[in-house]
Amino acid sequence: MRYPNATWKPITTNFRPGRAGGRRRAMAFVCHSQEGSRSLHALFSNPSRRASTHFWIGRDGAVEQYVDTADTAWGNGERNRAGGPDGRVPWAAAAYAAASLNDETISCELEGRAGEPMSSQQEAAAGALMRWVHVAHELGEPRRHVTVIEHNQLSATACPSGRWPIDRLIAAIGVAPRPSSAGVLGFWYPDYTYDSALAKFINDTIVNQLRQAGIGTPKAA
Ligand SMILES: [Zn+2]
Structure with a gap:
């Protein structure tokens, strides 16, 4: 654009x-x-x-x-x-x-x-x-x-x-x-609203980072 x-x-x-x-x-x-x-x-x-x-x-x-x-x-x-x-x-x-x-x-x-x-x-x-x-x-x-x-x-x-x-x-x-749908996140989460897709995306990303760091089970601080 x-x-x-x-x-x-x-x-x-x-x-x-x-x-x-x-x-x-x-x-x-x-x-x-x-x-x-x-x-x-x-x-x-x-x-x-x-x-x-x-x-x-x-x-x-x-x-x-x-x-x-x-x-x-x-x-x-x-x-x-x-x-x-x-x-x-x-x-x-x-x-x-x-x-x-x-x-x-x-x-x-x-x-x-x-x-x-x-x-x-x-x-x-x-x-x-x-x-x-x-x-x-x-x-x-x-x-x-x-x-x-x-x-x-x-x-x-x-x-x-x-x-x-x-x-x-x-x-x-x-x-x-707000986007009427999940916006750009709809690529990964087509069935989600914008807010829920963003929350899921952030959560999934954190989980992936922990896995990559070799931490299988996140512990409470
Ligand atoms: Zn620069």
């Missing part, structure tokens, strides 16, 4: 058409920090960079889109986080085991550097974009660590250096309309 409020500046390299296996859809919005200035279109158009994000937000609040959200941008790296993804991201362990952490995500760069807060224009643009991502992709209610995550929760990096006021943005988004 293309965000109506973005300038569509497609790149022709550094992304993969579709999502892995043709079956996955994005499940989360990933926040990045550019650590630089000006449009990333030229950089992401350089094949040697092997990197891209779907979106970029300038200091003036202008949004550029480089990759359709149906396609896989190369924003979050491969499986390079020591010890695996952040345990607070319930879907990441399964994604980490299966494929690239780019397959599950919609990624956005933010013009500026570490220590530079979002401008008011950027905050307004980021909130509007995050709301669109949640509604258009049926992610359900925005939740930190579930549908909104930082790059450092997927890969070994400081990015986005705390530059995204995620809790404030989520509060500003409000509650996005």
